[in-house]
Amino acid sequence: MNAPAGSDVILSAQGLVKHFGGGRQLFAGRAPLIRAVDGVSFEVRRGETFAIVGESGCGKSTLARLILRLIEPTAGTVRFDGADITAIGEEDMRRLRREMQMIFQDPFSSLNPRMTVGALIAEPLAVHGLASGRERAERVADILRKVGLPPEHAERYPHEFSGGQRQRIGIARALATGPRLVIGDEPVSALDVSIRAQVINLLEDLKAELGLTLILVAHDLAVIRHTSDRIAVMYLGEIVELAERDALFEAPLHPYTRSLIAAIPVPVPGARGARQLLEGDPPSPAAPPPGCRFHTRCPHAEAVCKSERPTLRTLGPGHTVACHLAERLPPSPPSVVTAPASTAKRRRLELFAGARSDSVSVTS
């Protein structure tokens, strides 16, 4: 896993663990030990979009913060371009952060309301000593244009912008230092549907234009399907399945992945027939079940699942899964439904898309 610089792998995580709590509290005895991330390994290839999906409490946001070393891991390593970033000093890490930036879910709470948009974008440039004076102002204007905002908006304050525009500002700020790796933690889930599509398109354009590698942390599988090359599915602190996008959606192997896909409401009336609903809630990460952590909700669980913890096994090209029964499970029912569009509807959608690209796409 020691990828030398210049290789195909830009980032690799090995045996990452993050436990919270467990220490003594003043009055309450011992705080429960939360196993937020519990032994996670994966590699991200240069130029790809790698998605980490899962439901609340699965550890995906903790994992994103570990990758950037915004928090320190309990165990394990993260290598960026071959260098172990969990072992380097503060000063080196600060320098490295130029290369790795983050976009947050809530564009409002991540932007200082007292700073102008220009100052917000110039701040990372100043921190990293990247440009000053007139050059810095030009860089700010340039970045604003890139994210589809008029450069004059540099004088305004975050509250003057809509949610979608604020997320563009968040993206501009992340891009200011010219990073090679950008991690988006639910970057579109706080946005309205039509705005969400604008921001997804923007991220894809910028990725192509700037040669970025993207890691997206999300719970919206439709967005993930649209944007990602490879996907890791997490459940209670572990990766349970990792595969190329189409393989994951068309032939999911892990029972959890299957129920996650089956649970997505599809925008096609009458599309969802009889399907298997997961019972109950995910267990607490403070007391994960023994054996396979999914066994308490798994419709296929057997005795072995209750006692032995499954490890990730490769069952197809680039397709790994942590399930004892993966080979023996019934084939997954076709979970992806799309509606055949009527001629009139298709024609109208074409007209709409055509008219949109004719008009100048200024976002205000």
Next chain:
Amino acid sequence: MEAGVSAPTGDVLAVDELTIRFDGHGVDLVDRASFRLGRGETLCLVGESGCGKSITALAVMGLLASPPARITRGRALFQGEDLLSMPRKPLADLRGNRLAMIFQEPMTSLNPAFRIGDQIAEAVVRHHGVSQQEGRARALDVLRRVRIPAAEKRLDAYPHQLSGGMRQRVMIAMALVNRPDLLIADEPTTALDVTIQAQILALIAELQREAGMAMILVTHDLGVVAEVADRVAVMYAGRFVETGPVDAIFSDPQHPYALGLIGSLPSLGKREGRLATIAGSVPPPQRFPAGCRFATRCPFADERCAREVPPLVETSTPGHQVACFKAPLEIHVGGLAA
């Protein structure tokens, strides 16, 4: 799934030209919204933040704070009685009884200081004058019906001791304990994970089938709409721009805003290029255009659209109405793109 407009006599709710204005705003934030709802029927109000879907729901429930909100026009007949002009006391007797509402965030409706069993029982005791013991028995029954595990033990739990999905179920239990005829649900599953959302939606559907409860579901999620709606009203900037049976809305969308919404959804199937987008964002109320409110973002708008308000006009499908001068697009602007 019954399509089309229900017979007026069977209406649980008939809203006519509901118009809401807020003090300090010169425009109507809900402008002549009309819809009817039959027994067992589900109407979805769809639209993005600020389109007026939530204040429409709150107005029907009599929960809109006035001032600043003012209902300047319209009525909402619930089983023949106008909710909008009803005095406070009889309205309070209806709410939580024949008329119930659930919200996105359960903690805003659950009192953190009381055990959930007592909170649910209170609704029964208040409206039906039964004993505390009987109220508790019904609370237990309804908690089991919404599939709260170990319901007996949960009766004595406080809201903070439950997970988000469990709290949402408790809130639904509280809304349903008196078997309402109409449930208004404002984004009831938006804060939940998809697997929990699927459970909650299935549960509500089952209860509807059993009791014939009508539902207004306020949501921005078109996937949820396709799954549960009988009829859909698409709202934009305070107006209904398209309304009709769910199949018509998804298979034959006509309003450019509805087309934009549907086109901007990433598909779960194979990737099909870039997502369609709607330019810009919803203008603030003081900048709503005088004519069609979507005109500033519509790629097909002309001077007439900017000037005149397009009325809702029925398409070839009964009950399917569109408020757009350019609908259907393939006829009015089809020549342009060729």
